Amino acid sequence: MAIVVKNKIEYHHKFDSKTNRHYINGILSVLHCHHYTCLYTQLALDAGETTLLKECARESFQDLLVNYFLEHPNHETITQKVDIASQYYSLLGLGKMTVQFIGRFSGSVELLFSHTDSGWIKKWGTYDKPINYISGGFIEALFAVCLDMPPNSFEAVEEQSIVMGASTSIFKVTRR
Amino acid sequence: MAIDRKKVIEQMSQIDMLPDENGIIEGFNVTVNQLPTDFWNAFAERLSSKSSVDMRFYKEYLLYNSAHECGYHTGYGIITSDEWNAVVGPMLEKIPEDILHGAFAVFTAWGWANTEIVELVPEERMVVRAYNYYEADIVDYGSSSKMSAYMVRGVCAAFMELAYAGPYDPKGKPVGTYECEQVKGIECGDSYGEFIVTKAKES
Numbered sequence: 001m002a003i004v005v006k007n008k009i010e011y012h013h014k015f016d017s018k019t020n021r022h023y024i025n026g027i028l029s030v031l032h033c034h035h036y037t038c039l040y041t042q043l044a045l046d047a048g049e050t051t052l053l054k055e056c057a058r059e060s061f062q063d064l065l066v067n068y069f070l071e072h073p074n075h076e077t078i079t080q081k082v083d084i085a086s087q088y089y090s091l092l093g094l095g096k097m098t099v100q101f102i103g104r105f106s107g108s109v110e111l112l113f114s115h116t117d118s119g120w121i122k123k124w125g126t127y128d129k130p131i132n133y134i135s136g137g138f139i140e141a142l143f144a145v146c147l148d149m150p151p152n153s154f155e156a157v158e159e160q161s162i163v164m165g166a167s168t169s170i171f172k173v174t175r176r
Numbered sequence: 177m178a179i180d181r182k183k184v185i186e187q188m189s190q191i192d193m194l195p196d197e198n199g200i201i202e203g204f205n206v207t208v209n210q211l212p213t214d215f216w217n218a219f220a221e222r223l224s225s226k227s228s229v230d231m232r233f234y235k236e237y238l239l240y241n242s243a244h245e246c247g248y249h250t251g252y253g254i255i256t257s258d259e260w261n262a263v264v265g266p267m268l269e270k271i272p273e274d275i276l277h278g279a280f281a282v283f284t285a286w287g288w289a290n291t292e293i294v295e296l297v298p299e300e301r302m303v304v305r306a307y308n309y310y311e312a313d314i315v316d317y318g319s320s321s322k323m324s325a326y327m328v329r330g331v332c333a334a335f336m337e338l339a340y341a342g343p344y345d346p347k348g349k350p351v352g353t354y355e356c357e358q359v360k361g362i363e364c365g366d367s368y369g370e371f372i373v374t375k376a377k378e379s
Contacts, residue, residue, distance in 0.1 A: 011192070011194065013192050015189040015190065015285075015287070017185075017186070017189070019290075019308050020185065020189070020284050020285070020287060020289075020290040020308055021287050021308075021310070022189070022210075022286075022287040024210055027212050028212060028213045028214070028310065028313075029210045029211060029212055029213065029287070030210070030211070030213050030216065030286070030287050030288060030310060031193060031208050031209070031210050031286050031287065031288075032208065032209060032211065032216070032246065032250075033204075033206040033207065033208050033209075033246050033249065033250040033253075034206060034207040034208070034209075035206065035242075035245050035246040035249050035250065036242055036243065036245075036246035036250075037209060039238075039241065039242035039245055039246065040216075040219065040242055043223075043235070043238045043239065043242060044219075044223075046238070047223065047235060047238075049223055052219065052222060052223060053219055056215055056218040056219040056222065057215055059214075059218065060211070060212045060214045060215035060218060061212075061215075063212070063214070064212055089199060090195050090198075090199030091194075091195060091199075091210075092209055092210055092211055093193070093195050093199065093200065093201035093207070093208055093209035093210055094199060094209060094211075095198065095199040095200065096197075096198050096199035096200075097199075112198070113198040113199055113200055115199070115200060115201075115207055115209055118200070118207065119207050122207070134211075134215075
Protein backbone atom coordinates (compact mmCIF):
# COMPACT_ATOMS: atom_id res chain seq x y z
CA MET A 1 0.00 0.00 0.00
CA ALA A 2 1.07 3.58 -0.51
CA ILE A 3 3.94 4.96 1.52
CA VAL A 4 4.45 8.60 0.68
CA VAL A 5 6.89 10.96 2.31
CA LYS A 6 5.28 14.38 2.40
CA ASN A 7 7.89 16.92 3.49
CA LYS A 8 9.49 14.92 6.33
CA ILE A 9 6.46 13.03 7.51
CA GLU A 10 5.57 9.56 6.37
CA TYR A 11 2.09 8.82 5.08
CA HIS A 12 1.39 5.11 5.15
CA HIS A 13 -2.11 4.41 3.91
CA LYS A 14 -3.52 0.90 4.18
CA PHE A 15 -7.02 -0.26 3.32
CA ASP A 16 -8.04 -3.48 5.03
CA SER A 17 -10.25 -5.16 2.47
CA LYS A 18 -11.66 -7.61 5.04
CA THR A 19 -13.03 -4.94 7.34
CA ASN A 20 -13.21 -2.09 4.82
CA ARG A 21 -11.30 0.16 7.18
CA HIS A 22 -8.58 2.68 6.40
CA TYR A 23 -5.41 2.99 8.45
CA ILE A 24 -3.11 5.99 8.19
CA ASN A 25 0.22 5.40 9.89
CA GLY A 26 -1.46 2.54 11.73
CA ILE A 27 -4.32 4.65 13.08
CA LEU A 28 -7.90 3.75 12.12
CA SER A 29 -9.04 6.84 10.21
CA VAL A 30 -11.97 8.02 8.17
CA LEU A 31 -12.64 10.68 5.58
CA HIS A 32 -15.19 13.34 6.45
CA CYS A 33 -16.02 16.65 4.85
CA HIS A 34 -16.06 20.23 6.11
CA HIS A 35 -19.85 20.05 6.50
CA TYR A 36 -19.43 17.30 9.09
CA THR A 37 -16.62 19.09 10.92
CA CYS A 38 -18.57 22.34 11.04
CA LEU A 39 -21.84 20.73 12.10
CA TYR A 40 -20.10 18.85 14.93
CA THR A 41 -18.55 22.14 16.00
CA GLN A 42 -21.90 23.92 15.82
CA LEU A 43 -23.43 21.11 17.87
CA ALA A 44 -20.72 21.51 20.50
CA LEU A 45 -21.38 25.25 20.64
CA ASP A 46 -25.16 24.79 20.89
CA ALA A 47 -24.88 22.10 23.55
CA GLY A 48 -22.29 24.00 25.59
CA GLU A 49 -19.87 21.14 25.00
CA THR A 50 -16.90 22.84 23.35
CA THR A 51 -14.64 21.65 26.16
CA LEU A 52 -15.70 18.08 25.43
CA LEU A 53 -14.99 18.53 21.72
CA LYS A 54 -11.50 19.85 22.46
CA GLU A 55 -10.87 17.11 25.00
CA CYS A 56 -11.87 14.37 22.54
CA ALA A 57 -9.57 15.92 19.94
CA ARG A 58 -6.69 16.21 22.40
CA GLU A 59 -6.97 12.59 23.52
CA SER A 60 -7.25 11.27 19.99
CA PHE A 61 -4.35 13.34 18.62
CA GLN A 62 -2.23 12.55 21.65
CA ASP A 63 -2.49 8.83 20.84
CA LEU A 64 -1.75 9.53 17.19
CA LEU A 65 1.38 11.59 17.85
CA VAL A 66 2.71 9.27 20.56
CA ASN A 67 2.24 6.34 18.19
CA TYR A 68 4.05 8.12 15.36
CA PHE A 69 7.07 9.02 17.47
CA LEU A 70 7.24 5.47 18.86
CA GLU A 71 7.33 4.17 15.30
CA HIS A 72 9.85 6.83 14.23
CA PRO A 73 12.32 7.19 17.11
CA ASN A 74 14.73 9.09 14.86
CA HIS A 75 12.80 12.29 15.70
CA GLU A 76 14.44 12.96 19.04
CA THR A 77 14.71 16.69 19.66
CA ILE A 78 11.90 19.10 20.47
CA THR A 79 12.61 20.94 17.23
CA GLN A 80 12.26 17.75 15.19
CA LYS A 81 9.11 16.70 17.03
CA VAL A 82 7.45 20.09 16.64
CA ASP A 83 8.30 20.06 12.95
CA ILE A 84 6.82 16.60 12.41
CA ALA A 85 3.74 17.23 14.58
CA SER A 86 3.00 20.44 12.64
CA GLN A 87 3.29 18.49 9.40
CA TYR A 88 0.96 15.84 10.81
CA TYR A 89 -1.66 18.56 11.33
CA SER A 90 -1.49 19.23 7.60
CA LEU A 91 -1.48 15.56 6.71
CA LEU A 92 -4.82 15.20 8.47
CA GLY A 93 -6.19 17.96 6.26
CA LEU A 94 -6.69 20.34 9.19
CA GLY A 95 -4.66 23.20 7.70
CA LYS A 96 -1.22 24.67 8.21
CA MET A 97 0.29 25.70 11.52
CA THR A 98 3.39 27.47 12.69
CA VAL A 99 4.46 26.91 16.28
CA GLN A 100 5.75 30.37 17.21
CA PHE A 101 7.28 29.19 20.46
CA ILE A 102 6.94 26.28 22.81
CA GLY A 103 7.99 26.06 26.43
CA ARG A 104 7.19 24.06 29.54
CA PHE A 105 4.93 26.81 30.82
CA SER A 106 3.53 28.57 27.76
CA GLY A 107 3.58 28.88 24.00
CA SER A 108 1.92 30.27 20.93
CA VAL A 109 0.71 28.76 17.67
CA GLU A 110 -0.44 30.46 14.49
CA LEU A 111 -2.74 28.83 11.96
CA LEU A 112 -2.06 30.11 8.49
CA PHE A 113 -4.84 27.97 7.02
CA SER A 114 -7.64 26.13 8.78
CA HIS A 115 -9.99 23.44 7.46
CA THR A 116 -12.60 24.19 10.09
CA ASP A 117 -12.53 27.98 9.70
CA SER A 118 -12.50 27.95 5.90
CA GLY A 119 -15.21 25.28 5.88
CA TRP A 120 -17.33 27.32 8.27
CA ILE A 121 -16.94 30.47 6.17
CA LYS A 122 -17.79 28.51 3.02
CA LYS A 123 -20.89 27.10 4.68
CA TRP A 124 -22.18 29.95 6.83
CA GLY A 125 -19.91 32.97 6.45
CA THR A 126 -17.93 34.64 9.21
CA TYR A 127 -18.81 34.19 12.88
CA ASP A 128 -18.56 36.36 15.97
CA LYS A 129 -16.46 34.00 18.09
CA PRO A 130 -13.73 31.39 17.63
CA ILE A 131 -14.87 27.92 16.61
CA ASN A 132 -11.71 25.87 16.16
CA TYR A 133 -11.84 23.57 19.19
CA ILE A 134 -10.55 20.60 17.19
CA SER A 135 -7.32 22.45 16.43
CA GLY A 136 -7.15 23.58 20.06
CA GLY A 137 -7.13 19.91 21.05
CA PHE A 138 -4.41 19.14 18.53
CA ILE A 139 -2.24 21.95 19.86
CA GLU A 140 -2.66 20.79 23.47
CA ALA A 141 -1.61 17.29 22.40
CA LEU A 142 1.33 18.63 20.39
CA PHE A 143 2.71 20.54 23.38
CA ALA A 144 2.41 17.60 25.78
CA VAL A 145 3.88 15.06 23.36
CA CYS A 146 6.75 17.22 22.09
CA LEU A 147 7.75 18.19 25.63
CA ASP A 148 7.25 14.63 26.89
CA MET A 149 4.82 15.81 29.53
CA PRO A 150 1.60 14.17 30.79
CA PRO A 151 -1.56 14.51 28.68
CA ASN A 152 -3.70 17.50 29.56
CA SER A 153 -0.71 19.55 30.75
CA PHE A 154 -1.63 22.52 28.56
CA GLU A 155 -4.61 24.63 27.64
CA ALA A 156 -4.86 26.23 24.20
CA VAL A 157 -7.17 29.22 23.82
CA GLU A 158 -7.93 30.76 20.45
CA GLU A 159 -7.28 34.49 20.75
CA GLN A 160 -7.48 35.48 17.10
CA SER A 161 -9.58 33.68 14.55
CA ILE A 162 -9.83 33.31 10.78
CA VAL A 163 -13.57 32.70 11.08
CA MET A 164 -13.91 36.15 12.71
CA GLY A 165 -12.17 37.80 9.78
CA ALA A 166 -8.51 37.71 10.82
CA SER A 167 -5.93 36.63 8.28
CA THR A 168 -4.60 33.92 10.61
CA SER A 169 -5.69 32.27 13.85
CA ILE A 170 -3.58 32.56 17.00
CA PHE A 171 -3.70 30.15 19.91
CA LYS A 172 -2.20 31.10 23.24
CA VAL A 173 -1.04 28.07 25.20
CA THR A 174 -0.59 27.96 28.96
CA ARG A 175 0.30 25.27 31.47
CA ARG A 176 -2.66 23.98 33.44
CA MET B 177 -27.82 -5.02 -11.12
CA ALA B 178 -25.04 -3.48 -13.18
CA ILE B 179 -22.85 -2.27 -10.33
CA ASP B 180 -19.75 -4.38 -9.75
CA ARG B 181 -19.53 -3.63 -6.05
CA LYS B 182 -16.24 -5.45 -5.51
CA LYS B 183 -14.55 -3.54 -8.30
CA VAL B 184 -15.88 -0.18 -7.07
CA ILE B 185 -14.63 -0.85 -3.54
CA GLU B 186 -11.24 -2.08 -4.77
CA GLN B 187 -10.62 0.97 -6.93
CA MET B 188 -12.19 3.73 -4.84
CA SER B 189 -10.48 2.60 -1.64
CA GLN B 190 -7.02 3.07 -3.09
CA ILE B 191 -7.18 6.83 -3.56
CA ASP B 192 -4.57 8.60 -1.42
CA MET B 193 -5.87 11.85 0.01
CA LEU B 194 -2.88 14.13 0.37
CA PRO B 195 -3.04 17.78 1.39
CA ASP B 196 -1.95 20.73 -0.70
CA GLU B 197 0.80 23.09 0.52
CA ASN B 198 -1.71 24.73 2.86
CA GLY B 199 -2.70 21.50 4.60
CA ILE B 200 -6.07 21.45 2.90
CA ILE B 201 -7.45 18.37 1.14
CA GLU B 202 -9.82 19.24 -1.66
CA GLY B 203 -11.75 16.37 -3.14
CA PHE B 204 -15.18 15.47 -4.43
CA ASN B 205 -16.25 19.15 -4.45
CA VAL B 206 -15.81 19.46 -0.69
CA THR B 207 -12.90 19.94 1.69
CA VAL B 208 -12.09 16.71 3.49
CA ASN B 209 -10.12 15.62 6.50
CA GLN B 210 -8.86 12.20 7.58
CA LEU B 211 -9.14 12.10 11.36
CA PRO B 212 -8.98 9.08 13.65
CA THR B 213 -12.35 7.35 14.05
CA ASP B 214 -11.73 7.47 17.80
CA PHE B 215 -12.19 11.23 17.74
CA TRP B 216 -15.61 11.13 16.09
CA ASN B 217 -16.77 8.21 18.22
CA ALA B 218 -15.54 9.75 21.45
CA PHE B 219 -17.42 13.00 20.96
CA ALA B 220 -20.67 11.41 19.77
CA GLU B 221 -20.74 8.77 22.46
CA ARG B 222 -19.66 10.93 25.38
CA LEU B 223 -22.08 13.66 24.34
CA SER B 224 -25.06 11.36 23.98
CA SER B 225 -24.35 9.03 26.89
CA LYS B 226 -24.12 11.66 29.59
CA SER B 227 -27.46 13.26 28.76
CA SER B 228 -30.88 12.88 30.31
CA VAL B 229 -33.35 11.00 28.09
CA ASP B 230 -34.94 14.23 26.85
CA MET B 231 -31.67 15.96 26.10
CA ARG B 232 -30.27 12.85 24.51
CA PHE B 233 -33.05 12.93 21.91
CA TYR B 234 -31.99 16.40 20.75
CA LYS B 235 -28.28 15.67 20.82
CA GLU B 236 -28.77 12.45 18.88
CA TYR B 237 -30.88 14.31 16.35
CA LEU B 238 -28.10 16.84 15.85
CA LEU B 239 -25.48 14.10 15.47
CA TYR B 240 -27.72 12.43 12.89
CA ASN B 241 -28.35 15.74 11.16
CA SER B 242 -24.62 16.43 10.88
CA ALA B 243 -24.22 13.26 8.84
CA HIS B 244 -27.43 13.92 6.94
CA GLU B 245 -26.18 17.29 5.63
CA CYS B 246 -22.66 15.99 5.14
CA GLY B 247 -23.94 12.96 3.24
CA TYR B 248 -26.07 15.09 0.97
CA HIS B 249 -23.28 17.42 -0.11
CA THR B 250 -20.41 14.95 -0.05
CA GLY B 251 -22.59 12.30 -1.67
CA TYR B 252 -23.32 14.66 -4.52
CA GLY B 253 -19.62 15.47 -4.77
CA ILE B 254 -18.86 11.76 -5.01
CA ILE B 255 -21.41 10.95 -7.71
CA THR B 256 -20.25 13.86 -9.86
CA SER B 257 -16.51 13.33 -9.38
CA ASP B 258 -13.99 12.31 -12.01
CA GLU B 259 -13.23 9.18 -9.98
CA TRP B 260 -16.91 8.19 -9.99
CA ASN B 261 -17.24 8.85 -13.71
CA ALA B 262 -14.19 6.71 -14.40
CA VAL B 263 -15.01 3.76 -12.15
CA VAL B 264 -18.77 3.68 -11.59
CA GLY B 265 -20.01 5.68 -14.58
CA PRO B 266 -19.59 2.86 -17.13
CA MET B 267 -21.57 0.48 -14.89
CA LEU B 268 -24.68 2.66 -14.66
CA GLU B 269 -27.73 1.32 -16.48
CA LYS B 270 -30.79 1.99 -14.38
CA ILE B 271 -30.92 5.54 -13.07
CA PRO B 272 -31.14 6.47 -10.24
CA GLU B 273 -31.17 3.00 -8.64
CA ASP B 274 -27.71 2.05 -9.91
CA ILE B 275 -26.38 5.38 -8.65
CA LEU B 276 -27.68 4.48 -5.20
CA HIS B 277 -26.05 1.04 -5.27
CA GLY B 278 -22.83 2.60 -6.52
CA ALA B 279 -22.92 5.25 -3.82
CA PHE B 280 -23.15 2.61 -1.11
CA ALA B 281 -20.18 0.79 -2.63
CA VAL B 282 -18.21 4.05 -2.37
CA PHE B 283 -19.57 4.51 1.16
CA THR B 284 -17.90 1.18 1.92
CA ALA B 285 -14.69 2.10 0.10
CA TRP B 286 -14.35 5.28 2.13
CA GLY B 287 -14.33 3.29 5.35
CA TRP B 288 -17.60 4.68 6.67
CA ALA B 289 -19.36 1.33 6.79
CA ASN B 290 -19.61 -1.89 4.83
CA THR B 291 -23.11 -1.23 3.61
CA GLU B 292 -25.43 -2.52 0.96
CA ILE B 293 -29.03 -1.98 0.01
CA VAL B 294 -31.14 -5.06 0.75
CA GLU B 295 -34.52 -3.59 -0.19
CA LEU B 296 -35.44 -0.65 -2.37
CA VAL B 297 -38.90 0.63 -3.25
CA PRO B 298 -38.12 3.59 -5.51
CA GLU B 299 -39.03 6.95 -3.97
CA GLU B 300 -40.63 5.22 -0.96
CA ARG B 301 -38.41 3.02 1.14
CA MET B 302 -34.90 1.69 1.37
CA VAL B 303 -33.40 -0.83 3.78
CA VAL B 304 -29.64 -0.79 4.21
CA ARG B 305 -27.51 -3.26 6.11
CA ALA B 306 -24.13 -2.41 7.55
CA TYR B 307 -21.93 -5.39 8.32
CA ASN B 308 -19.05 -3.39 9.72
CA TYR B 309 -19.01 0.26 10.75
CA TYR B 310 -16.69 2.31 12.89
CA GLU B 311 -19.49 3.71 15.03
CA ALA B 312 -19.95 0.19 16.44
CA ASP B 313 -16.45 0.40 17.92
CA ILE B 314 -17.84 2.25 20.95
CA VAL B 315 -18.49 -1.16 22.53
CA ASP B 316 -15.49 -3.33 23.44
CA TYR B 317 -17.38 -5.96 25.38
CA GLY B 318 -21.07 -6.77 25.72
CA SER B 319 -23.79 -4.75 24.09
CA SER B 320 -25.20 -1.26 24.47
CA SER B 321 -28.90 -0.48 24.77
CA LYS B 322 -28.40 2.66 22.65
CA MET B 323 -28.22 2.56 18.85
CA SER B 324 -25.24 4.75 18.00
CA ALA B 325 -24.74 4.74 14.23
CA TYR B 326 -25.75 8.37 13.75
CA MET B 327 -23.42 8.80 10.79
CA VAL B 328 -24.70 5.78 8.89
CA ARG B 329 -28.31 6.82 9.55
CA GLY B 330 -27.77 10.34 8.29
CA VAL B 331 -25.93 9.33 5.15
CA CYS B 332 -28.58 6.73 4.25
CA ALA B 333 -31.28 9.40 4.35
CA ALA B 334 -29.09 11.77 2.35
CA PHE B 335 -28.40 9.26 -0.41
CA MET B 336 -32.16 8.64 -0.77
CA GLU B 337 -32.63 12.40 -1.22
CA LEU B 338 -29.95 12.56 -3.87
CA ALA B 339 -31.77 9.80 -5.75
CA TYR B 340 -35.39 10.85 -5.31
CA ALA B 341 -35.73 14.38 -3.93
CA GLY B 342 -35.11 16.35 -7.09
CA PRO B 343 -32.03 18.07 -8.46
CA TYR B 344 -29.14 18.73 -6.12
CA ASP B 345 -29.46 22.01 -4.24
CA PRO B 346 -26.18 23.55 -2.97
CA LYS B 347 -28.17 25.07 -0.09
CA GLY B 348 -29.38 21.61 0.91
CA LYS B 349 -33.10 22.34 0.78
CA PRO B 350 -34.08 18.71 0.10
CA VAL B 351 -32.32 17.57 3.27
CA GLY B 352 -35.10 16.28 5.50
CA THR B 353 -37.29 14.92 2.70
CA TYR B 354 -36.44 11.44 3.94
CA GLU B 355 -35.63 10.15 7.39
CA CYS B 356 -33.76 7.12 8.55
CA GLU B 357 -34.27 4.91 11.57
CA GLN B 358 -31.72 2.47 12.88
CA VAL B 359 -33.45 -0.77 13.90
CA LYS B 360 -30.46 -3.04 14.53
CA GLY B 361 -26.92 -2.36 15.62
CA ILE B 362 -23.69 -4.29 16.03
CA GLU B 363 -23.07 -2.12 19.09
CA CYS B 364 -26.32 -3.51 20.50
CA GLY B 365 -25.39 -7.14 19.97
CA ASP B 366 -26.92 -7.68 16.53
CA SER B 367 -24.80 -9.29 13.84
CA TYR B 368 -25.31 -6.27 11.56
CA GLY B 369 -26.75 -2.80 11.63
CA GLU B 370 -30.01 -2.19 9.79
CA PHE B 371 -31.32 1.16 8.64
CA ILE B 372 -34.74 1.95 7.20
CA VAL B 373 -35.25 5.07 5.11
CA THR B 374 -38.76 6.38 4.49
CA LYS B 375 -40.33 9.69 3.56
CA ALA B 376 -40.13 12.10 6.46
CA LYS B 377 -43.40 12.47 8.35
CA GLU B 378 -43.24 16.25 8.14
CA SER B 379 -42.77 16.40 4.38
